[in-house]
Amino acid sequence: MKAVVCSQGEFTVRDIPAPRPGPGQILLQVARAGICGSDLHLRAYPDQLADTFASVGYNDSPRSSDEVVFGHEICGEVVGYGPDTHRRWRPGSLVVSMPMIRTGRTPYLVGSSAQATGAYAEQIVVQESMTFDVPNGLSAQHAVLTEPMAVGWHAVRRSRISKKQTAYVIGCGPVGLAIIGMLKAGGVRTIIASDFSPTRRRLAARLGAHVVVDPRTADPFESSPNPPKLGTLPEYINLGFDAMEKMRKAPKAPWWLAFRAMHQLQLGDSGAVVFECVGVPGMIDSLVEAAPMMSKLVVAGACLEPDTIQPMRAIGKEIDFLFSAGYNPGEYRDTLHMLADGTVDPAPLVTGTVGLHGIDAAFTALGDPERHAKILIDPLSTAVAP
Structure with a gap:
C-alpha cells in the first residue's frame, strides 16, 4: 500500500507492506485523516518529544532517525478483522477509532510510533475495542474531527x-x-x-x-x-x-x-x-x-x-x-455523537484537503494561521496543495 513515511524530518510517499490486524484488531481503509499540531511538532522536534514521553514511561515515541507514518486522527471503512474480534461491523462500515493499539500488554500510540502505522496511508490497523461506528450519516470529512474535538x-x-x-x-x-x-x-x-x-x-x-x-x-x-x-x-x-x-x-x-x-x-x-x-x-x-x-x-x-x-x-x-491532554473513551464517544447530532458544527475548522502527495505542502501551509486551520488527508485524492 502507499503511505507517507517521515524520517529525518522529510516526507516520502512509498509502497510499504499493508498492515495486518492482530488479535482484537481491525483493518481499515482510510477515508480521511487529519493533520494535528502535534504532528507538526513530531516532525520538527522528534527527539525532544521522545525524551519527554520517556520521562513519563512511554519509550516508543519515534526519534529523528526512525521511519514513521504519522496520523492519529482516523476515519475509515472496515476492511477486515484479526483473530479474537467480535466482528461488530460489516465490511464497508464507516468508523472512527481512538489512536492506540496494543500487543499483549504493550500499548502503542498510533501515528506516534514506528510500531503502529498511522493514518497517512491507504490502510491502518486499529483496536476493535477503541473503535466506534459513525452515526446519523455523518460524513468522513467531519467524523475524522472527533479526535481533535474530543x-x-x-x-x-x-x-x-x-x-x-x-x-x-x-x-x-x-x-x-x-x-x-x-x-x-x-x-x-x-x-x-x-x-x-x-x-x-x-x-x-x-x-x-x-x-x-x-x-x-x-x-x-x-x-x-x-x-x-x-x-x-x-x-x-x-x-x-x-x-x-x-x-x-x-x-x-x-x-x-x-x-x-x-x-x-x-x-x-x-x-x-x-x-x-x-x-x-x-x-x-x-x-x-x-x-x-x-x-x-x-x-x-x-x-x-x-x-x-x-x-x-x-x-x-x-x-x-x-x-489537560487527550480524552477517555467515553469523552471520545460523546464527542462523536455531538458532531453527529449537530450539537457541535466542526465545519469551520476544515480549510483544505490533500492527497498523500500533498502532505508536505499541507505542513508548510499550516505554518501560516491566516491560510489554514485544519487540513485533512484523503488518500484517494490527487490534490497536492490545500
Whole structure:
C-alpha cells in the first residue's frame, strides 16, 4: 500500500507492506485523516518529544532517525478483522477509532510510533475495542474531527466549568478552537477568545466565542461583559471583612458554620476559567499575572521548552492549575455523537484537503494561521496543495 513515511524530518510517499490486524484488531481503509499540531511538532522536534514521553514511561515515541507514518486522527471503512474480534461491523462500515493499539500488554500510540502505522496511508490497523461506528450519516470529512474535538471536550470537562462562569480561551489554534466549540456545546454563557490572527479570531466567533479580541489592542480579561467580582487581592480581603461584619451582628450565631458549608458545597465566587492554548515559554506565568483572583488555569498548549513561573504570585491569587491532554473513551464517544447530532458544527475548522502527495505542502501551509486551520488527508485524492 502507499503511505507517507517521515524520517529525518522529510516526507516520502512509498509502497510499504499493508498492515495486518492482530488479535482484537481491525483493518481499515482510510477515508480521511487529519493533520494535528502535534504532528507538526513530531516532525520538527522528534527527539525532544521522545525524551519527554520517556520521562513519563512511554519509550516508543519515534526519534529523528526512525521511519514513521504519522496520523492519529482516523476515519475509515472496515476492511477486515484479526483473530479474537467480535466482528461488530460489516465490511464497508464507516468508523472512527481512538489512536492506540496494543500487543499483549504493550500499548502503542498510533501515528506516534514506528510500531503502529498511522493514518497517512491507504490502510491502518486499529483496536476493535477503541473503535466506534459513525452515526446519523455523518460524513468522513467531519467524523475524522472527533479526535481533535474530543481533546477540547476533555479540557472542558476537566475544568468543571459551570455555565455561569466566564471562560477565557487564550490562543485560537486547533486546540483553542476545539475548546471554544465544546464550551459552547456545554452551555457556557460567556466565552472570551484571544488571538493575534484575524482568521483565527473569525473562526473563534463562528465556533461560539461571545467576545473575540486582538491582544495587541485589547486585554481579554478586561473585555468580559461580566467583570470578575474579585479582580485583586484587596478586593478579596475586603470581601472577608464585609462577610464577617454582617455575620457577627448576631453575636450568638455560629457564623463559622457558614464557611464550612461554603467549603463543602463549593460555594462562593468560583472565579474564571482560563484555557492556555498557546504553548510557548512564559505564557503560563503571564496568565497568572493577568488573570483575576481565584481563577482556574487549564494548560492545554503543548510547550516543548522548560518554563518558569513565580509561585508566590500564583499563591497570592490562589490560582488553580490543571494540565489537560487527550480524552477517555467515553469523552471520545460523546464527542462523536455531538458532531453527529449537530450539537457541535466542526465545519469551520476544515480549510483544505490533500492527497498523500500533498502532505508536505499541507505542513508548510499550516505554518501560516491566516491560510489554514485544519487540513485533512484523503488518500484517494490527487490534490497536492490545500
